[in-house]
Amino acid sequence: MRTHTCGELRSSHIGQTVTLVGWVHKRRDHGGLVFVDLRDRYGVTQVALNPQIDESAHELAHKVRAEFVLKIRGKVSARPEGTVNQKLATGEVEIYADEAEIASASKTPPFVIDEDDTPGEAMKLKHRYLEIRRGPLMKRLETRHKVSSVVRNYLDEHGFVEVETPMLTKSTHEGARDYLVPSRTNPGSFFALPQSPQLFKQLLMVAGMDRYYQVVRCFRDEDLRSDRQPEFTQIDIEMSFVDENNVRSICEGMIADIFDKVKGMKINTPFTVMTFAESMRRYGVDRPDTRFGMELADVSELAGQSDFKVFKDAIKKGGAVRAMAAPGCAAYSRKELDDLTGEAIGFGAKGLAWIKVTDEGFVSPITKFFKPETIDGFKQATGAKPGDLMVFVADKERIGFEVLGALRLSLAKRLNLFDGSEYNFVWIVDFPLFEYDEEAKRHVALHHPFTAPVEEDKGLFETEPLKMRARAYDLVLNGMEIGGGSIRIHDRQTQSAMFKALSIGPDEAMEKFGFLLEALEYGAPPHGGIAFGLDRLVAILTGAESIREVIAFPKTQKAVCVLTDAPSGVDAKQLRELGLKRDLS
């Protein structure tokens, strides 16, 4: 149909007769001469429709409108002196049309199809195909394709085999809420869409696949965020006969390959490795953004010696006082300080103590409670310099971390403390194996129930499970978790101990995971793996604010597809066949 795309003609093509098909991007009608910019995925080419060259083609040019699909035949010609368009890759040439045909007409689009003209979020989703046609989203989808393509090549070269696992699988009721699919052939029973192929990839290890991967869709029925969609894609990896270092180094190679081939950037490997405990202590979070400082300081000891009741009481109750220096914030007004305090309270603090560090000394309503050398100690611990603001949270240790960790990020964003072009990777290791779920009154796995404990901690299952460390690792990029995995349990005994610690009885364990437990008895190799969030990774690579911007057809925050209007009701017959009754009471 076409001889060239709308992005490839150069002065070297001058003289050739070509046929282009594309969308009418812009039309500039001079009455006599008409210019049409023809657009496709590859670019834009200017067509000149001149009555002296072809009367009927020129006639047609008056009839076409924006987004008509136009087929043009004509000669590639050099643009006249002074009319070359530097902004266009094809700007040295234009087509003198001698034949024109409307391949497809178009209604006036609801918004202008132009990369500089951004429609609102609702518009983008409702007319997604037009939003993709507009350009920037198409570019991001191309980048996404490039990433999966690099990943597939890399893993293929390293001996990995992509194996597909079931989308209709078993609900385990652990972790996130499942999307359920009723079974017609087994009325009253349900499949679940996979939250991840976790158990299948472990079975593939038992099967001897040795190195598995899959670029795979996963489903979680939880509330949405800008980085969370109900269906998302994982780069899922599992390997046999490996330890943490083997898995990490394969991943580092893969990430470096992606950055090299997609962004032309060299990434230094191996990545920094930091323990969970250190990350919490220094950054207050388990996914630290290490592009800037503002590290937290434990000033409990100094604070305990003071006469400040808030600090003393918190410590007496077994809590801690943690502090941080906000650079340049000594100039904050009363209102700004109140806002900052309000923000801290929003993050869970009871309040926020602050001390301004100025050239003239310390300024704060609470200086009177401290000896000068104590405040000097605060200054030393936080690294505050004149012009900075020291902020303090006195509370349970966990609250102090959460509040200052969140405040640190919010302040850094406001103060522009990091460079948008920087990419800082860090592995977080030695996660706790369990955490205590106050609501369920039992221990739950921090990672998942198949994560192996650190060997020397195995004796603590019965006594102090909360002290046990997991052989898990998360890859964090600029404060975002882009991947996480672990070395798995590969023996039945440890797996049973694990279930016991999670208060999952033997019967329940057999009912839910019996197939895995049995498999572990047939020579399961030591194995481990990881999964990366493809959507998040591509969002970071393309500078997208939300993963919606790297997904062709995403859902809204209420998990609705406004394009297809899914989910929707179904007719009574469908429900009957499935043995289902609606009850919305």
Next chain:
RNA sequence: GGGGUCGUAGUUCAGCUGGUUAGAACGCCGGCCUGUCACGCCGGAGGUCGCGAGUUCGAAUCUCGUCGACCCCGCCA
């Protein structure tokens, strides 16, 4: 489940402490135009101010409710 921002022309938005006929830009329609590329010039159409109730002599504007989009907390092994 909770907190916040937003909802006005096809689109993106402005519209003040309530007050004549609700504006702009782009787009759209008609006319003119042979070197434009954000073409230009002239003219025109286009509004249930998300929806519902209330306050008021009077509501796009204030109040309440509701629906929707987005951001955050909870939730997401």
